[in-house]
Structures are given as structure tokens and as C-alpha cells.
Amino acid sequence: MAQINENYSKLQASYLFSDIAKRVNRFAEENPDQPIIKMGIGDVTEPLPEVCRKAIHDAVDEMGTRTGFHGYGPEQGYAFLREAIAENDYSPRGCEIKPSEIFVSDGSKCDSGNIQEIFSESAKVAIPDPVYPVYVDTNVMGGRTGQNVNGRYEGLVYLESTPDNGYVPSPPEEAVDLIYLCFPNNPTGACATREQLQEWVDYARRNKAIILYDAAYVAFIRDPEVPHSIYEIGGARECAIEFRSFSKNAGFTGTRCAFTVVPEELFAYDSAGEKVSINKLWNRRHTTKFNGVSYPVQRGAAAIYSPEGKKEVKTLTDFYMENAAIIHKTMTELGFSCVGGTNAPYVWIKIDGSSWDFFDELLHKTGIVCTPGAGFGTCGEGHFRLSAFNTRENVEKAMTLIKEHFGK
Amino acid sequence: MAQINENYSKLQASYLFSDIAKRVNRFAEENPDQPIIKMGIGDVTEPLPEVCRKAIHDAVDEMGTRTGFHGYGPEQGYAFLREAIAENDYSPRGCEIKPSEIFVSDGSKCDSGNIQEIFSESAKVAIPDPVYPVYVDTNVMGGRTGQNVNGRYEGLVYLESTPDNGYVPSPPEEAVDLIYLCFPNNPTGACATREQLQEWVDYARRNKAIILYDAAYVAFIRDPEVPHSIYEIGGARECAIEFRSFSKNAGFTGTRCAFTVVPEELFAYDSAGEKVSINKLWNRRHTTKFNGVSYPVQRGAAAIYSPEGKKEVKTLTDFYMENAAIIHKTMTELGFSCVGGTNAPYVWIKIDGSSWDFFDELLHKTGIVCTPGAGFGTCGEGHFRLSAFNTRENVEKAMTLIKEHFGK
Numbered sequence: 167m168a169q170i171n172e173n174y175s176k177l178q179a180s181y182l183f184s185d186i187a188k189r190v191n192r193f194a195e196e197n198p199d200q201p202i203i204k205m206g207i208g209d210v211t212e213p214l215p216e217v218c219r220k221a222i223h224d225a226v227d228e229m230g231t232r233t234g235f236h237g238y239g240p241e242q243g244y245a246f247l248r249e250a251i252a253e254n255d256y257s258p259r260g261c262e263i264k265p266s267e268i269f270v271s272d273g274s275k276c277d278s279g280n281i282q283e284i285f286s287e288s289a290k291v292a293i294p295d296p297v298y299p300v301y302v303d304t305n306v307m308g309g310r311t312g313q314n315v316n317g318r319y320e321g322l323v324y325l326e327s328t329p330d331n332g333y334v335p336s337p338p339e340e341a342v343d344l345i346y347l348c349f350p351n352n353p354t355g356a357c358a359t360r361e362q363l364q365e366w367v368d369y370a371r372r373n374k375a376i377i378l379y380d381a382a383y384v385a386f387i388r389d390p391e392v393p394h395s396i397y398e399i400g401g402a403r404e405c406a407i408e409f410r411s412f413s414k415n416a417g418f419t420g421t422r423c424a425f426t427v428v429p430e431e432l433f434a435y436d437s438a439g440e441k442v443s444i445n446k447l448w449n450r451r452h453t454t455k456f457n458g459v460s461y462p463v464q465r466g467a468a469a470i471y472s473p474e475g476k477k478e479v480k481t482l483t484d485f486y487m488e489n490a491a492i493i494h495k496t497m498t499e500l501g502f503s504c505v506g507g508t509n510a511p512y513v514w515i516k517i518d519g520s521s522w523d524f525f526d527e528l529l530h531k532t533g534i535v536c537t538p539g540a541g542f543g544t545c546g547e548g549h550f551r552l553s554a555f556n557t558r559e560n561v562e563k564a565m566t567l568i569k570e571h572f573g574k
Numbered sequence: 575m576a577q578i579n580e581n582y583s584k585l586q587a588s589y590l591f592s593d594i595a596k597r598v599n600r601f602a603e604e605n606p607d608q609p610i611i612k613m614g615i616g617d618v619t620e621p622l623p624e625v626c627r628k629a630i631h632d633a634v635d636e637m638g639t640r641t642g643f644h645g646y647g648p649e650q651g652y653a654f655l656r657e658a659i660a661e662n663d664y665s666p667r668g669c670e671i672k673p674s675e676i677f678v679s680d681g682s683k684c685d686s687g688n689i690q691e692i693f694s695e696s697a698k699v700a701i702p703d704p705v706y707p708v709y710v711d712t713n714v715m716g717g718r719t720g721q722n723v724n725g726r727y728e729g730l731v732y733l734e735s736t737p738d739n740g741y742v743p744s745p746p747e748e749a750v751d752l753i754y755l756c757f758p759n760n761p762t763g764a765c766a767t768r769e770q771l772q773e774w775v776d777y778a779r780r781n782k783a784i785i786l787y788d789a790a791y792v793a794f795i796r797d798p799e800v801p802h803s804i805y806e807i808g809g810a811r812e813c814a815i816e817f818r819s820f821s822k823n824a825g826f827t828g829t830r831c832a833f834t835v836v837p838e839e840l841f842a843y844d845s846a847g848e849k850v851s852i853n854k855l856w857n858r859r860h861t862t863k864f865n866g867v868s869y870p871v872q873r874g875a876a877a878i879y880s881p882e883g884k885k886e887v888k889t890l891t892d893f894y895m896e897n898a899a900i901i902h903k904t905m906t907e908l909g910f911s912c913v914g915g916t917n918a919p920y921v922w923i924k925i926d927g928s929s930w931d932f933f934d935e936l937l938h939k940t941g942i943v944c945t946p947g948a949g950f951g952t953c954g955e956g957h958f959r960l961s962a963f964n965t966r967e968n969v970e971k972a973m974t975l976i977k978e979h980f981g982k
Contacts, residue, residue: 170843
């Protein structure tokens with residue numbers, strides 16, 4: 167008799183975005199003439215850069231010839247892309263990352279979801295709160311938690327991001343084995359300083375723990391002092407894996423390409439206490455369960471490292487960051503306390519009371535859809551998220567409406 | 575202290591293709607003037623069909639406009655593709671598959687590797703021998719086996735495909751929970767009849783087991799009496815998941831698109847004996863750990879269902895099947911006993927003695943590279959595989975050389 171993986175039964179239904187959709191649909195039915203502006207979504211809106219389109223077109227044409235046809239490629243990604251990543255994303259920031267340490271994939275969601283598989287089921291896991299739900303759910307599926315009690319899973323260590331710590335948690339008192347960190351943060355937009363990350367790296371090395379560092383939003387950092395990679399921190403090559411993506415810098419959310427860095431100095435342990443190379447372990451997982459990213463898509467991704475590509479990515483991310491600045495300025499002037507929006511495309515805004523009540527008020531008074539903070543975890547309560555991924559017109563309209571409603 | 579998933583330590587290093595490469599490289603160094611013809615590879619060689627290229631080009635152009643831009647799509651795939659699959663791959667064979675039962679992915683390797691995750695770690699698993707190694711390795715990683723002893727993992731039930739059963743195994747005496755089947759088979763090219771599959775479906779229903787049916791090579795079936803889908807068999811909707819791919823019919827091995835069918839009538843059980851929908855369970859897995867296939871690639875895949883696309887796929891698969899016929903005819907005339915090659919792109923050839931010895935003989939006497947059967951499992955010993963995925967020129971050259979060497 168086929169039995170299920172019962173860990174799945176512990177999962178909480180993901181009500182956040184379906185709840186939002188239900189409330190928005192009901193409002194739209196009751197108010198058919200009210201325009202609705204969606205300011206909650208974490209998906210990009212601007213066209214795919216021209217260099218990427220051209221590179222994909224060229225690669226597709228190549229695929230139409232017998233000599234240019236590409237079948238199965240290396241599961242880890244083509245050398246042209248892995249080399250471009252090492253040279254452009256890491257070298258200029260002083261990080262020596264070898265192409266063999268880079269694993270190209272079809273998305274950071276997959277990578278950050280799959281990474282837990284190579285670690286012991288008994289690993290003690292620390293995750294931020296509020297959090298991108300994939301880190302939590304994949305560990306629930308993997309059997310590393312107990313039941314969910316009042317919105318929190320037994321067995322996880324929650325790293326609280328609150329106004330008191332500027333939304334950047336410090337290492338916990340207790341020892342953990344795996345630590346998920348995300349900077350610039352989703353959903354708060356907060357960034358960690360070099361000193362804060364050094365504290366995490368020191369903690370991880372002390373405890374032989376591994377940091378799973380999600381840097382999907384690195385392209386929005388504008389302050390050169392803010393660390394772009396965990397590998398800018400001394401000792402990180404011995405304790406950290408980094409996830410990056412082309413989704414937000416080059417608008418690849420629908421085109422799909424990302425990568426994970428696993429340094430050669432990174433080890434975990436077997437039950438006899440012997441060191442095991444995580445680069446080799448991840449390589450075994452990646453080559454067994456994945457067959458590489460679409461060749462034309464890899465060509466499209468590599469194109470952003472050309473001089474023209476770098477310009478286009480800068481223009482694209484600048485556009486969203488101008489949106490973020492408009493949102494941040496408006497909300498601050500209205501007296502809201504905000505984090506994010508300066509080195510991240512999200513603005514995380516503090517409110518008194520329930521985030522779902524605020525969501526309803528905002529929707530009913532202005533037609534604007536935000537993301538209620540409670541949807542990202544217990545510490546998200548009392549906050550809401552506005553996203554800079556939108557047209558300028560929508561952002562300006564939304565800010566005018568918010569000023570009319572909340573202005574004195 | 576971060577500990578590894580120790581099940582990975584049980585994995586045997588995958589020596590097959592690296593062993594082949596080593597032997598070929600050594601031979602090439604010692605015989606620099608000898609041309610080498612690779613007849614072992616399971617990767618397509620012909621260009622990507624024109625309809626697919628055109629559809630991808632159009633979709634990439636769409637992505638360059640604000641109105642046509644596609645960001646995150648549905649994780650399960652766009653409706654246009656899921657509907658085209660249901661209508662074209664299933665309806666004409668009398669299988670009623672709903673679009674909601676189809677999950678589009680970036681590869682059958684991923685799907686057939688990931689599917690085991692949603693089942694209990696204690697599931698008893700039956701796998702064919704010889705076999706596509708992904709079924710085995712992912713269950714080893716998932717903790718469903720003991721150690722490897724003399725080439726076989728403790729705890730697995732091996733379904734032996736031998737000359738005696740025409741390379742199509744019957745259900746075992748004992749009850750198992752999960753059963754991997756692949757028809758047309760990789761590596762043997764054998765196909766199961768309707769009656770043989772009915773026996774499997776009856777067995778699965780009797781034991782509340784689930785069949786994981788890999789139909790990646792369905793496009794090469796030329797005999798209309800051979801079942802194209804497990805769902806042509808009565809009762810299969812209650813006991814089977816089917817994997818299909820665009821890799822071999824449309825040459826998508828480097829473009830990446832596939833799908834999995836999970837019928838609504840399919841259930842497994844929790845430890846309390848309650849029925850759980852596998853469609854819902856797989857949906858939870860798919861939406862949590864995967865972010866959808868590249869939009870242009872999905873457009874490219876959908877294009878094969880257009881009248882022009884169907885013609886191109888037919889031409890493409892006919893070309894490889896003509897290669898297969900040439901190989902099959904030559905080897906049969908030389909007195910070899912062969913299976914496959916008539917409804918599959920692989921010819922599985924019986925020999926006396928060691929398959930590695932034969933590999934060396936073939937390489938050294940003719941410069942032809944085959945795949946030694948022992949690389950696919952214990953029952954692969956005494957066989958070798960020739961692949962029809964090649965240029966006509968290479969196939970003809972190889973057959974001439976083989977005739978010269980083995981002919982009387």
C-alpha cells in the first residue's frame with residue numbers, strides 16, 4: 167500500500183496570496199467602477215532586456231542548424247555562463263569564486279528549496295521571521311520540524327526581525343546547524359552590514375553550521391558599503407552557500423535562470439565525524455535530479471555581462487529603485503516608519519494594529535492592494551509591504567491616493 | 575554541527591559514462607588516425623524543429639514589450655500547453671486527461687527523480703533491471719534502500735528484463751508500493767503489450783501500489799497496437815502517474831520541457847489509513863519547489879501540436895527510426911539477437927560474454943563506441959546498446975565497419 171510522506175500533512179495551506187485574491191475579487195465585484203492598483207506583487211513588470219532577447223534569438227537560430235544544435239548540456243551550466251558569473255559578479259567585489267563552484271539552475275526557488283535535501287533530517291534549522299515561505303515549507307516536507315502551533319513550527323529556531331533590531335537578527339544563543347539568511351531581505355528590504363554578517367560567519371564557524379545566503383535582490387543595492395555577497399566576509403567560504411538569480415536584475419521571472427555558489431572549502435560531517443565536501447554532495451544531487459538550464463536561456467543570461475547588458479540591467483534596476491524612492495519618500499512624509507526601499511525593491515512599513523485590517527482599509531478606501539505583513543510570519547504582524555515592481559504611472563497614482571487618504 | 579544526508583554515502587559513483595570516456599580517450603591517443611563513431615549516446619542530434627524556433631522567437635519578442643511581458647507564470651504550466659497536451663497526446667488514444675492533471679516541468683529526469691519525495695520513506699520500491707539510473711539513485715538518496723551489495727541495493731525489488739521474458743518483466747510475487755516502469759524502454763527498446771500492462775495495473779490496484787510510468791520515448795512507437803500511454807489500460811487512472819517529455823520527439827534535450835500526469839482518482843494513504851489525493855500532494859510539491867518552465871520554451875513546446883509541428887515531429891522521429899531500422903537489420907543479418915529498434919530508438923543486442931570486453935573489442939577493431947549493457951544493471955550484462963540518435967552518415971559508416979568486422 168503506497169503511503170504518503172506524512173510530513174506534508176504538517177504544512178499549513180498557503181493562504182496569503184489566495185486570501186488576498188479573494189478579498190480583492192470581492193471588492194472588485196462590489197465596486198466595479200473603482201480602479202484597483204496592485205502594489206503587493208514581487209514580480210517584475212518591465213520588458214526583458216534587448217541584449218537578452220538578442221542572445222536568445224541567436225541561440226535559437228543556432229539550434230536550427232546541425233552544427234549549432236545543443237542537446238544535453240552540462241547539468242551545472244555552460245562554462246561561458248559560469249565564467250561570466252565568476253568574473254563579473256564576484257571578482258570585482260574581491261571574492262575569488264571558481265566557475266566549478268557555481269551551479270546554474272532554473273530558479274532560486276528550486277535551489278533554496280532543494281538544498282536542504284543534502285543535509286541530515288535531524289539538522290537544527292534557523293529561519294528568519296518574517297520569511298520567504300519556501301525555506302520553511304521545504305524543511306517541513308523534509309521532516310525537520312514538528313507540528314505547526316500558533317503559526318510556528320516546533321523544532322525550528324526563529325530569527326526575529328523587528329523594529330528593535332532594525333530588522334536584522336543576531337545569531338541565537340543556542341547552536342543550530344543550518345541558517346537561512348536573505349539580504350537585501352524579502353519581505354523587509356533590510357540589508358545587513360559587514361559587521362552584522364561577520365557576526366553570523368563567526369557564529370557559523372564556531373558551531374560548524376552552514377549559512378544558506380539568499381542574495382536574489384543584490385542588484386538593487388546602491389550603497390557600495392553594503393555587502394553584495396556573503397563571500398565578502400572573511401571566513402565565509404568555509405561556512406556559506408549563496409543563492410543568486412537573474413529574475414530580479416534582468417527580469418527573468420518568466421525566463422528562468424539562477425545559480426548557487428558552493429565553495430570548495432565548505433564541509434559538513436557524517437555520523438562518524440568525517441568531513442564531506444558539500445560542493446561534491448551538491449554536484450551529485452544536481453547531476454542526478456536536474457538536466458541543465460535551456461541553452462538559449464543560458465545565452466540570454468550571459469548577455470547581461472556584456473557592456474551593453476550591464477547598461478540595460480542598470481537602467482532596469484534604476485527604474486524600479488526610482489519607484490522605491492517615490493514610495494519610501496511618500497510614506498515617510500506621511501509619518502510612517504519604513505525600512506527597505508533604498509537598497510531593495512521592497513518597502514516594509516510599520517503600522518499600529520492588524521496588518522489584515524490595514525490591508526482591508528487600504529483596499530476599500532483607495533483601491534490599492536498591498537501585502538499584509540502577517541502573511542510572512544508572526545513578526546510580520548503590524549507591517550505591510552509595498553513593492554517597487556510596477557509601472558511609474560501606477561506608483562504615482564497609488565502614492566497620490568495614499569496621500570489623499572492618510573494626509574492630514 | 576551540520577551533518578549530511580548519509581543516504582548519499584550509499585550511492586555508487588556513476589562510472590558508466592566516465593569509464594566510457596576514459597577508454598575512448600585512451601584509444602584516441604593511441605590511435606590518432608582512427609576515426610571514432612559514437613553510437614552509444616541517448617541524445618538527439620537533429621536541429622530543433624522550425625515551428626518550435628518560430629514560436630520561441632515570437633514569445634521572446636513578446637517579452638520585449640510591456641503588454642506582452644510574462645513574469646512568473648503558473649507553476650503547473652500555462653493553460654495553452656496543458657490543454658494542447660490533453661487534446662493531442664491523450665484524447666486521440668481514448669484517454670480522458672484533464673489539463674488540471676498535467677504538470678509541466680523542465681525535464682522528465684527532474685520529475686521522475688522528484689516524485690519519490692511525496693511518498694513514505696518506508697515505501698517498498700520495485701525497479702527494472704536494466705534501468706535508467708535516476709529511479710534508483712533518487713530512492714537511495716531518499717533513504718528507501720540499504721547498502722549496495724554486488725551491484726544491487728538492499729531493500730529494492732529488481733524486475734529482471736531478460737531474453738526469457740522478452741525484456742518485459744511480470745509483476746513480482748511479493749507486494750510492493752511503488753513500481754517504476756518505462757516503455758518504450760530505455761535501455762532495451764522493448765515495448766509492453768496491452769495485456770502485459772493490464773497485468774501490472776491489476777497488480778497495482780490489488781496491492782494499492784502506484785505505477786510510475788516513464789513514456790519519454792512514446793513518439794517512436796510505430797505499431798498502433800502498442801499502448802502509447804498507461805491510461806489506455808483500464809483502471810490505470812487509479813494507480814498510475816505518467817512521465818512524458820519533449821526531449822526526444824521534438825529534440826528538446828537542450829531546450830528543456832516535459833510533463834507529468836497525475837490523475838484525480840489517484841490516492842495514497844496516510845498512517846491512519848486515510849486516502850490522500852496524489853494530485854494535490856504533487857501540486858503542493860511542485861508549487862513549493864518549482865517556479866514554472868520558461869515562457870518562450872512553453873510556447874516552443876506547444877507549437878509541436880500545430881499541423882505543421884506534427885509534420886515536423888513525424889519527420890524527425892521517422893529519421894531516427896530509419897536509423898534504428900538500418901541498425902536492427904544489419905545486426906540481425908549478422909546473426910545477433912536484437913530487441914528494440916522497431917518502436918524505440920534503441921537497439922539492445924545480445925552477446926556472449928562480458929559487455930565491457932565487447933565494448934573494448936568493438937572500439938579497438940572498428941572505432942565504434944557502444945554502451946555496454948552492464949552499465950545499466952546486472953541484467954544488462956551480456957548485452958550492448960546502439961542508439962539511433964545520430965546522423966545517417968555515421969550510422970551507415972558504423973554498420974559498414976561492423977559488417978566488415980563481424981561478417982563471415
